Every structure is written in structure tokens, then in C-alpha cells.
């Protein structure tokens with residue numbers, strides 16, 4: 001967090017600049033220096049150089065449909081405004097049988113991906129969750145199913161008493177294409193136990209993604225910032241992702257996620273500023289030299305900040321919204337109400353001086369605008 005009245009810290013970034021220009025890997029200390037510096041434009045310029053070296057002017061987006069089969073969750077993460085108890089008047093559940101009926105009401109033309117995450121329902125079995133994947137895959141065989149975070153996969157191992165490998169193979173047989181990056185939050189236990197102590201540990205999250213990579217499945221990675229974390233815990237988080245990526249090469253994208261405090265148990269905290277959002281994206285691009293893509297998730301950061309982020313290290317803006325975004329909407333992000341069309345997306349990217357490219361989940365080009 002930027003402190004009110006704190007001095008502007010224009011740390012000398014010349015050593016880091018030299019390393020970045022020589023494509024040398026940055027260290028933990030370099031990461032700390034970047035977080036300590038308020039030279040947001042200087043950091044952004046460096047990250048933009050890396051972004052343009054990797055992707056030129058291209059800015060990716062996808063046309064996806066988000067599915068949250070239930071908001072009932074037995075956990076109570078302090079940063080979560082989405083979960084409710086069973087029996088709560090806002091509780092809903094769409095098991096696989098009902099989900100297809102709901103989907104039939106939606107215009108899914110041109111959708112290349114289903115992004116499926118939700119709560120850990122106390123009454124659902126692993127088969128119920130597996131069925132969601134199976135029914136989607138059966139009904140829409142050409143649409144990639146990206147489903148269940150590392151936390152959900154961990155929950156399935158508890159439900160079944162089986163290994164991570166067993167659960168992932170079983171889901172893959174049902175039609176699972178890849179895993180989203182959620183549930184990573186901050187790996188450091190001191191932070192994690194404060195914000196989500198019942199969730200699987202950071203080590204377990206990394207083990208689950210490593211197993212997915214070993215099975216040939218690509219996954220995404222995230223980091224939730226803007227709550228009680230420290231700069232050390234963020235640099236540590238990113239370097240742990242980088243270390244796993246060195247071994248497996250299985251991460252497609254790094255997504256820094258800004259925490260939205262409204263309606264959460266951390267609602268006393270201020271929301272991150274645009275400058276902080278841009279800084280996290282830029283530092284992510286600089287430290288994670290082996291993850292191909294960095295996403296500015298416009299849903300958490302607002303479309304305006306996401307546009308600027310395309311010159312601060314980000315090359316991907318996630319996707320269109322066919323309907324409202326429920327998790328961020330629950331946490332007070334009113335800008336996510338209503339659909340975001342492909343045309344609006346392409347225009348937003350063009351306005352930011354980049355070339356819009358619609359991609360599929362694996363970054364194959366569907367259409368360059």
C-alpha cells in the first residue's frame with residue numbers, strides 16, 4: 001500500500017535496467033527494489049520493453065463464458081464476497097443437469113472457452129463436479145473447458161481419498177482441457193493463514209499445478225494483492241512460480257489480481273490505486289521472464305487501467321463477458337455489469353495503440369482485427 005504522506009522513492013533502477021536490456025534474470029533483491037520504488041513510469045517503461053520484445057504490438061483477448069455452478073462454499077476466506085452458506089437467500093446451485101438448461105438460454109456463438117470455478121459445496125461429491133465438465137464437453141465438444149482451481153482440485157482429493165494425479169486424469173477423461181490460475185492468492189503461510197487459512201497451502205497449490213503440467217495440461221497462475229501481504233511475500237510468490245515454470249514450462253499466463261474489499265471481511269482496507277495495479281503488472285512482467293503472457297484482468301482493474309496496462313507489460317486482457325462477472329460484482333466492482341462485446345474489446349485495445357487479436361485458450365489466433 002502507498003502510505004499517505006510517504007516520500008516519493010525514485011530508487012535507482014540503473015542496475016535493473018542493464019539486466020533487463022541484457023535479458024538477464026532479476027533476483028529477489030531486484031524484485032524488492034522494484035516494489036520499494038515509486039518510479040512507476042520507469043518500471044513500466046522497462047516492462048513495456050520486455051512486452052514488446054515478446055509480443056510486438058499484439059494484445060490478446062478471448063471470447064469466453066464464465067460459469068459459477070454454485071456460490072455455496074464451506075470455506076470462509078476473508079477476502080471473498082462471493083461465497084454464502086447453504087440455505088442463505090442468495091445461495092444458488094446449478095448441478096450439471098440444470099446447467100445445460102440455463103446455457104441453452106444464452107447466445108454462445110463464437111465462444112471458445114468455458115471458464116468454470118465456484119464454491120466448495122458441502123453436499124456435492126467429486127462426481128457432481130466431474131459431471132459439470134463431462135456435460136459441458138458432451139454438449140459443446142469444440143469449446144475448451146478450463147475448470148476448477150488448485151483449491152478445488154485439492155478438495156476433490158479429500159472427497160475421493162485419491163491422489164492429485166488420479167483426480168486430474170479422471171477430469172481429463174471427462175473433457176477437462178486445462179486449469180485456471182485461481183486459489184494461489186499469496187503462497188507465504190504468514191499471509192495465507194490470515195486471509196484463507198482453510199485453503200490448501202501454497203506448496204500444495206504448486207504441487208497440483210506441477211502434476212497438471214506433468215500430465216501435459218497447461219495452467220494459469222495468479223497472485224492476489226492489495227490486502228495484508230508484504231513486498232517480500234509477493235516477490236517470493238512470483239519467484240516460486242518462476243522456479244516451477246523453469247522445471248515444467250506449463251504456465252501460459254501470469255495474472256495479478258487486485259483485491260476488491262467491498263462486502264468482504266477485510267472491507268476496512270482501501271482498494272488498490274491505478275498506479276499500484278500498473279506496478280504489479282509491470283513487476284510481474286519483469287520477474288517472470290519464463291511465463292509467456294501477462295494478463296491485465298480488466299474485470300478487477302477496470303477497463304481504463306487495463307488499457308494503460310498494455311504499455312506496462314501486459315499483452316492479454318482476458319476476455320469478453322457474455323453476462324455479468326459475479327465474483328467481482330459481489331465485491332463492489334459495478335463496472336462488470338453487462339456484456340462486453342468483441343467489438344467493444346477490439347476498440348478498447350485499438351484506442352490503447354495496440355493490435356487486437358482474438359485468441360483461444362492456448363493462444364492460437366482466431367482473428368486479428
Ligand code: SF4
Pocket residue numbers: 073074075076077080081082083118119120151196199
Ligand atoms: S475464495 Fe473460494 S474457497 Fe474461499 S470462500 Fe470464496 S469461494 Fe470459498
